[in-house]
Amino acid sequence: KIPRTVSKRLVSYYMCLEKLLDEGVEVISSEELARRLDLKASQIRKDLSYFGEFGRRGVGYKVEFLYNRIGEIIGVQKExxxxxxxxxxxxxxxxxxxxxxxxxxxxxxxxxxxxxxxxxxxxxxxxxxxxxxxxxxxxxxxxxxxxxxxxxxxxxxxxxxxxxxxxxxxxxxxxxxxxxxxxxxxxxxxxxxxxxxxxxxxxxx
Amino acid sequence: KIPRTVSKRLVSYYMCLEKLLDEGVEVISSEELARRLDLKASQIRKDLSYFGEFGRRGVGYKVEFLYNRIGEIIGVQKExxxxxxxxxxxxxxxxxxxxxxxxxxxxxxxxxxxxxxxxxxxxxxxxxxxxxxxxxxxxxxxxxxxxxxxxxxxxxxxxxxxxxxxxxxxxxxxxxxxxxxxxxxxxxxxxxxxxxxxxxxxxxx
Ligand SMILES: NC(=O)c1ccc[n+]([C@@H]2O[C@H](COP(=O)([O-])OP(=O)(O)OC[C@H]3O[C@@H](n4cnc5c(N)ncnc54)[C@H](O)[C@@H]3O)[C@@H](O)[C@H]2O)c1
Ligand SMILES: NC(=O)c1ccc[n+]([C@@H]2O[C@H](COP(=O)([O-])OP(=O)(O)OC[C@H]3O[C@@H](n4cnc5c(N)ncnc54)[C@H](O)[C@@H]3O)[C@@H](O)[C@H]2O)c1
CATH class of the missing domain: 3.40.50.720 (NAD(P)-binding Rossmann-like Domain)
Structure with missing residues (x-):
């Protein structure tokens, strides 16, 4: 069972990635994501590791891929x-x-x-x-x-x-x-x- | 600088302690507090350690003392x-x-x-x-x-x-x-x- 604090953070990652897509950003590092969300980069990497591998160290995460993947995890169905x-x-x-x-x-x-x-x-x-x-x-x-x-x-x-x-x-x-x-x-x-x-x-x- | 996620949790501890006072609860363990807030007890102990010692292991926290102490920390001034x-x-x-x-x-x-x-x-x-x-x-x-x-x-x-x-x-x-x-x-x-x-x-x- 994922603690509720992880679910709240996942939602905030999803909403942050949504804004990044609007801004046309294609790749983002966990450090940059952490800065935008006022979190530690290690916390973000740990949260995402619950759900598998997402990005390669030093290269960062592909915004659209991560957005869609987290969307599936948190249940962003059609309606x-x-x-x-x-x-x-x-x-x-x-x-x-x-x-x-x-x-x-x-x-x-x-x-x-x-x-x-x-x-x-x-x-x-x-x-x-x-x-x-x-x-x-x-x-x-x-x-x-x-x-x-x-x-x-x-x-x-x-x-x-x-x-x-x-x-x-x-x-x-x-x-x-x-x-x-x-x-x-x-x-x-x-x-x-x-x-x-x-x-x-x-x-x- | 305390991360924003710690401040959000501190606020939730404060509001939870407020309800406990209403219920007349005088002492609470970090395990019980964790259960009510859907967090890990170790997370609560770690957050509180930022601000000094609050309770003795095995005895739990005095609700009123902790409530007033956190109130001071988060700036619950009169108005x-x-x-x-x-x-x-x-x-x-x-x-x-x-x-x-x-x-x-x-x-x-x-x-x-x-x-x-x-x-x-x-x-x-x-x-x-x-x-x-x-x-x-x-x-x-x-x-x-x-x-x-x-x-x-x-x-x-x-x-x-x-x-x-x-x-x-x-x-x-x-x-x-x-x-x-x-x-x-x-x-x-x-x-x-x-x-x-x-x-x-x-x-x-
Ligand atoms: N964050 C949320 O979860 C959430 C939920 C619902 C609504 N909203 C947002 O909250 C805001 C208010 O929603 P609402 O339903 O009360 O809208 P509303 O239209 O009922 O109220 C807006 C008020 O602002 C006044 N106003 C417009 N321009 C102004 C200005 N320049 N200076 C001073 N007053 C001005 C209007 O006269 C009106 O009385 C909207 O932006 C809405 O999108 C947010
Ligand atoms: N959580 C917050 O941050 C926050 C902020 C503002 C208000 N509130 C609370 O939200 C609630 C709604 O606030 P509001 O300003 O919209 O109040 P309101 O009085 O404007 O609206 C309440 C509506 O509920 C209806 N109602 C009353 N009893 C009902 C019942 N048994 N079945 C169906 N409808 C019923 C009323 O006819 C009214 O239209 C209140 O409980 C208020 O305390 C919470």
Whole structure:
């Protein structure tokens, strides 16, 4: 089993290589990759060695080859089917975020319990449906991921409905620890702010 | 210079210890801490050794002592003064997120260039002001952090105004790489989704 910290780093390698491809860079050394990601080159070589041989020492890695190979490892398939629960501020921001669609994350529908929101589109092609239809919708459309963007007190119940429908992963914004059998990835901007403030304090020295 | 990956882990130790305090746990072993964070216990011991001695082998760490000590290291001061630029979906969600205030992140004001939003409150006590006043406001109120929640094409200019006003750190939501002299922490939910989908693929085995 690969530790979660390795998976997070692999994702950051993948996203860094994506930008390098955009910049037209064809080969990159582990030292240069390490500099861009603020890591040690030995850490990158060690992480990649989990998955086989990628580059020859002294020559560097071929960006496109490494990008495609890591893509296979981390499961960058053509498309992931997603539902959004909670059509409020977070829900609307995610539904309208162009990068989702570009990266193969397709939101099929949004769900809410506020009668005034039902039947409206929170983004082109994304209809807000009644949360009571969530379980059936997930099952009938083989939805894989649920994004939980409801208030804390409603989040656990929403997670259970998603699981009953057959969801295989949850991205959670609500400030509660969800009890589920499927993997949950939590987003918390206060953690990002803590990393930022630590960086500020460090630079003050 | 401590690598950024160590700072991210330290922040996650701090947040984990915060939850342990809430649960009334007084002592915790590095093995138990490792299990909760999906890390290796040796990694935790190595990270903490950067900063001195914390616990005796076999006895574990005192949760409150470690929490306060890490808090000092990562700069958990009483309060960080923050401004929010962009009073749209993301801006409103952040302004109304109770966890910000609870953790000492105080939003003093929001800024926008949409005349219909100026003069309104996007959350209790957070007024939307004209973005042309941003630089002066930052300087006069010794604001430390700017949160950039504007469209991609406006983000670089906003970052420059923040820097001119004297900001020391930026939390960026816009999907562009900002060129600044101050540290920038980027938030990208597609990265969180990548980590989640990798976890799903791994479990499928
Ligand atoms: N993790 C972070 O960094 C972060 C940042 C901001 C907000 N948040 C959290 O994200 C969540 C959403 O925030 P927001 O600003 O979008 O809130 P919001 O109030 O704007 O939106 C919440 C939506 O959920 C709907 N809802 C409530 N109960 C429901 C239920 N049982 N089933 C379906 N829909 C339901 C509401 O009608 C509303 O449309 C909150 O829990 C908030 O605390 C997290
Ligand atoms: N990083 C992520 O995971 C993520 C997720 C969703 C959205 N986004 C991004 O976050 C940003 C905000 O998203 P949103 O859904 O809140 O968009 P939004 O359109 O709802 O809000 C943007 C706000 O910025 C204001 N604005 C535009 N130009 C400005 C300027 N020059 N100065 C001041 N204000 C200005 C607009 O008037 C609007 O109120 C966008 O760049 C979007 O792509 C990022």
């Amino acid at each position: 992931w089917k997603i539902v959004l629960v909670g059509a409020g501020n977070i829900g609307r921001a995610i539904a309208n975020y162009a990068a989702m669609r570009e990266r193969g994350f397709k939101i099929l529908a949004a769900f809410d319990n506020d009668p005034q929101k039902l039947g409206t589109e929170i983004a082109p092609g994304i209809l807000v449906r009644d949360v009571r239809e969530l379980e059936d919708f997930v099952r009938e459309n083989n939805v894989e991921i649920g994004i939980v963007a409801v208030p804390a007190e409603a989040a656990q119940e929403v997670a259970e409905r998603l699981e009953k429908g057959g969801i295989v992963g949850i991205l959670n914004f609500a400030p509660v620890k969800l009890k589920t059998t499927v993997p949950v990835e939590n987003v918390d901007i206060t953690a990002s702010l803590r990393v930022l403030t630590f960086e500020i304090v460090r630079r003050r020295g | 960080w003064k923050i401004v929010l630029v962009g009073a749209g979906n993301i801006g409103r969600a952040i302004a109304n997120y109770a966890a910000m205030r609870e953790r000492g992140f105080k939003i003093l004001a929001a800024f926008d260039n949409d005349p219909q939003k100026l003069g309104t409150e996007i959350a209790p006590g957070i007024l939307v002001r004209d973005v042309r006043e941003l630089e002066d406001f930052v300087r006069e109120n010794n604001v430390e952090i700017g949160i950039v929640a504007v469209p991609a094409e406006a983000a670089q200019e906003v970052a420059e105004r923040l820097e001119k006003g004297g900001i020391v750190g930026i939390l960026n939501f816009a999907p562009v790489k900002l060129k600044t002299t101050v540290p920038v922490e980027n938030v990208d939910i597609t990265a969180s989704l990548r980590v989640l989908t990798f976890e799903i693929v791994r479990r499928r085995g």
